[in-house]
Each structure stands twice: as C-alpha cells, then as structure tokens.
Amino acid sequence: MAKIAFILLCHKDPKAIVDQAQRLTAAGDYISIHFDARANKDAYAEIQEALAGNASVTFVRNRVRCGWGAWSLVEASLRAVEAAVEAFPRATHFYMLSGDCMPIKSAAYAHTFLDETDVDYIESFDFFSSNWIKTGLKEDRLVYRHVFNERQNPSLFYGALEVQKKLGLRRAIPEDLQIMIGSQWWCLRRRTVEWILEFAKSRRDVMRFFKTTWIPDETFFQTMVRHLVPDSEIEGRTLTFLMFSDYGMPVTFYNDHYDLLLSQKFLFARKISPQAADLKTRLGELYVSGREDFRISDEGQSLFQFLTTRGRRGLRFAPRIWEDQAQIGRERTLLVLTCKKWHVAKRLADRIINETHVNGLEYIFDEEDTELPELGGIETSLTKRTRHNRALLRLIFDSYQTSKLLICVDPSNIEVLRDFARDRAEIHILEIECDFSDAYLLGHAQRIGLARENTPPEVVNGIIAPIRQTFEDEIATIRDEGFAHLMRIGETRSASENATALARFLNIELDAARNILDIDYLFFE
Incomplete structure (x- = not known):
C-alpha cells in the first residue's frame, strides 16, 4: 500500500502546521517540514516541541532563507525531500504541500488512488510553446541571470535585467534539457525523487543554470521529471486542486466550498482561507474518516470560468441581496x-x-x-x-x-x-x-x-x-x-x-x- 511522505514548506502559523502534521501522520503517512530560516525562531521552536514525540515527522536541519521566485524555494524543497528519503524508507510517494493546503479526500482514498497507477503526478508543459505563463516575464526568466529578488529589490532586479539585455549577455539553456513549466504542487514516486537527487549531485552545470533562473520552482522539478522519467509514467497534472485568476492570483476557498471541493478529482486543495475554520475542521475529520465513496463531478474549473466570464460581461451568477x-x-x-x-x-x-x-x-x-x-x-x-x-x-x-x-x-x-x-x-x-x-x-x-x-x-x-x-x-x-x-x-x-x-x-x-x-x-x- 502507498505510504506518502509529505514535503511541507512553511514560514508562519505554528498551530496550523502542528495540526496539519498531526492530521496527516495520524493516517499512517509521514511529513518532512522545512520552516523558513528567516521566519520567527520561537514559532519554529514551538513546532519542534509540539511534534517532538512523533516518529512520522522529520525536520530539515540546515534550513534555507527563502524568497518568493528565487532558487531558495527549490533548494528548501530538495533538502526536505532528502530528509524524507533518509527518515522514511517505507515512503512510496513524496507529495509537495504548502501550509495553505488541505486534504479533500480521505487517506484511505488517497492510498488506493496512488496504488492503482504507477505514475508521477506533475504538471509539465513546454516552456516556450505553451501559454502557461499569463503575465510577466517569460523567456527572460531563463536566458538571463537573476541574482536579485524582484519583490525585495525590484529596481536592482529590473536594472540588472536591462543591463544584460543591452550588453547582449544572453545565456544558453543546457542542450540536453527541454525546459518544462507547471504547478509546483507535485506528487512523485520514490524512485523518481531518488533520480532527481542523484542528477542534482552529478549535473552541476544544470544546477548552476537553475540557481539564476527566475521562479525556478515552476520549472526545475517539472523539467527534471520529464528528463528522467518515460512519458508513459508521467500523468501531466497535479493532484492538488488550485485555480488562478487571469491576473495570476490564486483562488481562495471558504467554508461554503466543502461540497464543491470533495467533488473534484484531486486529493488536496489550495488555497484554504485562514479564516475558514469550519472548512478546515471538516476536511481534517474527512482525511482520517476512511471514507472512499466520493462522487467526482470535477466541475470546479469550468464553473469558475463560467462565473468570471459572466462577471466580465456585467452579468452575475445570482442576484444581489437588494x-x-x-x-x-x-x-x-x-x-x-x-x-x-x-x-x-x-x-x-x-x-x-x-x-x-x-x-x-x-x-x-x-x-x-x-x-x-x-x-x-x-x-x-x-x-x-x-x-x-x-x-x-x-x-x-x-x-x-x-x-x-x-x-x-x-x-x-x-x-x-x-x-x-x-x-x-x-x-x-x-x-x-x-x-x-x-x-x-x-x-x-x-x-x-x-x-x-x-x-x-x-x-x-x-x-x-x-x-x-x-x-x-x-x-x-x-x-x-x-x-x-x-x-x-x-x-x-x-x-x-x-x-x-x-x-x-x-x-x-x-x-x-x-x-x-x-x-x-x-x-x-
């Protein structure tokens, strides 16, 4: 039977992290936690103390200071994967999560689902031919080096980019790689993550390339899996239900989305509102319930598109209260x-x-x-x-x-x-x-x-x-x-x-x- 090692990158809300770890491990799974090195030390100590007696929890010892869009997120993920591989030899699958994710199926359902098909689940579209990137930089993410963080130092980020363009400092993409892009919320088999860890150690040229790309958490694992695993063993989708607006902002789920979430063909959902306490409680109880009778309609994405399209035309799904x-x-x-x-x-x-x-x-x-x-x-x-x-x-x-x-x-x-x-x-x-x-x-x-x-x-x-x-x-x-x-x-x-x-x-x-x-x-x- 499948045993999942969850890879959790987090930086706040220690109580929610502890609750999530206890909930996931209570069903017989594991969790490897990377807590951002720049985050509150007392919060990290609180998490470690609360989970100290749980043998199904491991922590990344050499933590990374993370920044959005930077290589540090991939580095933190790799370290959390290494910790999980070492600590949990019985883990068959490694599932990337965030603190905003919650299960929308039971653990029993998830284990049966993963046992049925021997594949990796990861979104991976061709970087250049797909329309996955809706706004912002595209080719410039790869062909120029990015050493400054766009959110922390926007003037330096764009200034360095313009200097490279003026001086013609484009760089080549590693010849044997087809760069892929997709969601960072993947679920990979043990053999696949071991191959990725070995590749990272042997191909320093590839690692140097990705270290200075922009937003590599959307390209690194996606490219590695396609490079190392036969296409027949890859399911090109995530098992985490998430939606984005046309502006690239994630759609947030609230208490009244419970039935909608359960009917989607996914195991987890992101992102759950911090204020949706009732939804979190119900989903937490669901994960350990053993329930497997889910009716999948999978209308979430089309429903969201329908509603937003009506809004752009000045129409609404339901009349206003007045x-x-x-x-x-x-x-x-x-x-x-x-x-x-x-x-x-x-x-x-x-x-x-x-x-x-x-x-x-x-x-x-x-x-x-x-x-x-x-x-x-x-x-x-x-x-x-x-x-x-x-x-x-x-x-x-x-x-x-x-x-x-x-x-x-x-x-x-x-x-x-x-x-x-x-x-x-x-x-x-x-x-x-x-x-x-x-x-x-x-x-x-x-x-x-x-x-x-x-x-x-x-x-x-x-x-x-x-x-x-x-x-x-x-x-x-x-x-x-x-x-x-x-x-x-x-x-x-x-x-x-x-x-x-x-x-x-x-x-x-x-x-x-x-x-x-x-x-x-x-x-x-």
Missing part, C-alpha cells in the same frame, strides 16, 4: 406612520406596540440613533440603512420572525414610500395630520439650521411661510401618489373619524382603535 432579497415578502404587512411631528408619531407608535404587541421601530430611515436589532453592521449608520430600504426591512422582519412590522417615516421621504409601494408585501400608510404653529415652525427652522435664537424677526417671518408650504407640499405629494392603503387621522378630525381610520390601518376592531387613541396628549407639541 435584488433577490429586496422584497419584503408577499405574506408580510408593513405599517407606516408618516408624520412631520416625529414626537406625535412616536407616541402613537408606542401606543400601538403596547396595545397590539406588533413589532415596531421609529424613524429608522430618518434618525441616526434609532435602535435596531443587530443585523450584521447594516444597522449601525443611517447611510448603510438607506442604501437598500427593502433589503433592510426584510432583515428586520427575519430578525423579529414576524409577519407584521410598524415603522415611522418622515413625509419628505417620499422615495422610501414609493419603494415600499413597489413591493409584494401589503403596505398600509397612516398619515397623521398636525397643525403647525408659528412657534413650532420657528423651532423647526432652528433645529435644521435655518434660524438661530438671535435671528432678526423680519428674517424669521420670511422663513416660516416657506417652511409651512414645504410641509403642505410633502403631504400633497403623498396623497397624489395614489397609494392603495392610505389612511388619515388628524388633530382637527373627530374621534370617530380617527378611530375608523386607525382600525382600517391596523385591521383591528373599532373599540381597540378607540382604546389606542384614548390619550389626551397625542398631538401636544
């Missing part, structure tokens, strides 16, 4: 009190809530400090609340688990009322008519910054009339909209008229409406 879930709901009733005197609407809302036990809120679209239930942060500011009105209300309905909700809306907020009227829910609007004294209008002008306490009387007189007209225009606009369920109570209307309108608004008995309105301070300023 489209799909912007509807309040056909079986729900929204009760809206609209009144310019907020304290009057709040008094009536309080009476309705206490007497009918309906869930209610005040001026959620007009007043910043209105209290709302926790809705994932959307409730924290007026700007967020008013971005998608009906989506907010749907969340509130869901939070309260109710089919009826009461809110207050300022008459000036006609667009909010129009938005509600377009919904499938039943919308009842109760307009509360109030008288506006000159004193109230002056106070309003002061509250909104149109007047101050020392504003001259002639200026005040010029302000009050336009404000009164504005209030009247707002009410007229609401009445002209033709809302299906618009009722009205008023300060100058009879008690019978008001009770009848409120009973229709709330769909309650007339006596219950009279009881709610049985307060003598409703319209007090």
Whole structure:
C-alpha cells in the first residue's frame, strides 16, 4: 500500500502546521517540514516541541532563507525531500504541500488512488510553446541571470535585467534539457525523487543554470521529471486542486466550498482561507474518516470560468441581496406612520406596540440613533440603512420572525414610500395630520439650521411661510401618489373619524382603535 511522505514548506502559523502534521501522520503517512530560516525562531521552536514525540515527522536541519521566485524555494524543497528519503524508507510517494493546503479526500482514498497507477503526478508543459505563463516575464526568466529578488529589490532586479539585455549577455539553456513549466504542487514516486537527487549531485552545470533562473520552482522539478522519467509514467497534472485568476492570483476557498471541493478529482486543495475554520475542521475529520465513496463531478474549473466570464460581461451568477432579497415578502404587512411631528408619531407608535404587541421601530430611515436589532453592521449608520430600504426591512422582519412590522417615516421621504409601494408585501400608510404653529415652525427652522435664537424677526417671518408650504407640499405629494392603503387621522378630525381610520390601518376592531387613541396628549407639541 502507498505510504506518502509529505514535503511541507512553511514560514508562519505554528498551530496550523502542528495540526496539519498531526492530521496527516495520524493516517499512517509521514511529513518532512522545512520552516523558513528567516521566519520567527520561537514559532519554529514551538513546532519542534509540539511534534517532538512523533516518529512520522522529520525536520530539515540546515534550513534555507527563502524568497518568493528565487532558487531558495527549490533548494528548501530538495533538502526536505532528502530528509524524507533518509527518515522514511517505507515512503512510496513524496507529495509537495504548502501550509495553505488541505486534504479533500480521505487517506484511505488517497492510498488506493496512488496504488492503482504507477505514475508521477506533475504538471509539465513546454516552456516556450505553451501559454502557461499569463503575465510577466517569460523567456527572460531563463536566458538571463537573476541574482536579485524582484519583490525585495525590484529596481536592482529590473536594472540588472536591462543591463544584460543591452550588453547582449544572453545565456544558453543546457542542450540536453527541454525546459518544462507547471504547478509546483507535485506528487512523485520514490524512485523518481531518488533520480532527481542523484542528477542534482552529478549535473552541476544544470544546477548552476537553475540557481539564476527566475521562479525556478515552476520549472526545475517539472523539467527534471520529464528528463528522467518515460512519458508513459508521467500523468501531466497535479493532484492538488488550485485555480488562478487571469491576473495570476490564486483562488481562495471558504467554508461554503466543502461540497464543491470533495467533488473534484484531486486529493488536496489550495488555497484554504485562514479564516475558514469550519472548512478546515471538516476536511481534517474527512482525511482520517476512511471514507472512499466520493462522487467526482470535477466541475470546479469550468464553473469558475463560467462565473468570471459572466462577471466580465456585467452579468452575475445570482442576484444581489437588494435584488433577490429586496422584497419584503408577499405574506408580510408593513405599517407606516408618516408624520412631520416625529414626537406625535412616536407616541402613537408606542401606543400601538403596547396595545397590539406588533413589532415596531421609529424613524429608522430618518434618525441616526434609532435602535435596531443587530443585523450584521447594516444597522449601525443611517447611510448603510438607506442604501437598500427593502433589503433592510426584510432583515428586520427575519430578525423579529414576524409577519407584521410598524415603522415611522418622515413625509419628505417620499422615495422610501414609493419603494415600499413597489413591493409584494401589503403596505398600509397612516398619515397623521398636525397643525403647525408659528412657534413650532420657528423651532423647526432652528433645529435644521435655518434660524438661530438671535435671528432678526423680519428674517424669521420670511422663513416660516416657506417652511409651512414645504410641509403642505410633502403631504400633497403623498396623497397624489395614489397609494392603495392610505389612511388619515388628524388633530382637527373627530374621534370617530380617527378611530375608523386607525382600525382600517391596523385591521383591528373599532373599540381597540378607540382604546389606542384614548390619550389626551397625542398631538401636544
């Protein structure tokens, strides 16, 4: 039966490394760990201490200071492979992993899979004729020498490249090699890695060449395997499921990708989000479960291409929340009190809530400090609340688990009322008519910054009339909209008229409406 020695290159997150090592070795496999020499020493000590008693774990003693795109990554890989070959004589396969990789099949499935076919799994495409490199340098990676790191010293990296080009310092590729390129996440048989280690010792010219190529972890092992192993014994693909965007960035997997990952024809997946704790737990349990009944559909890559292509055309796989879930709901009733005197609407809302036990809120679209239930942060500011009105209300309905909700809306907020009227829910609007004294209008002008306490009387007189007209225009606009369920109570209307309108608004008995309105301070300023 196959026994896997995992080759792990890592530089952070000691707990995740320990968890991964314990998980993989618990199923009878091995792991060889190279922890970046430039990384935190205490973190490395923590890993060594936690795994000290595990005979299926070995560490690279002479560690390398690694840099992205540099030869150091290949050197670290070779040293980890050497350590694994020496420490685990029973290992039949050597599988390259990163700290972001997780199994998406069980160990039992992986062992059976590797036993079925005696091949090496590694992506290897012709460097020059393939379109594997999407952006950045291509031929320049090989034909010029790279001694500076592009990420650490970009000016020196590109400066040295330009100097070589100007001076014509192109170099020859070793004649007997066909340079190949592909993913660095390979799975090789023991005989193959032993051949590579022997070749590395005997062909110093090849090693010198790769030491100054750019991003050699995408070319070294890929070229070596094709050079040393018959084509019939190479499966030209990786066993690690990974996808890249058109910009060369790896696609990250999260908690809701569990079922998708299990259905792919791979043994591991990269890269798993550090925040996907639930996904990591489930995949870890899966690896030691012994399960082998996986249904492979392998639609991941085509699905990703489908979704990204739709995005580029301005289409989407699913409607946004403010489209799909912007509807309040056909079986729900929204009760809206609209009144310019907020304290009057709040008094009536309080009476309705206490007497009918309906869930209610005040001026959620007009007043910043209105209290709302926790809705994932959307409730924290007026700007967020008013971005998608009906989506907010749907969340509130869901939070309260109710089919009826009461809110207050300022008459000036006609667009909010129009938005509600377009919904499938039943919308009842109760307009509360109030008288506006000159004193109230002056106070309003002061509250909104149109007047101050020392504003001259002639200026005040010029302000009050336009404000009164504005209030009247707002009410007229609401009445002209033709809302299906618009009722009205008023300060100058009879008690019978008001009770009848409120009973229709709330769909309650007339006596219950009279009881709610049985307060003598409703319209007090």
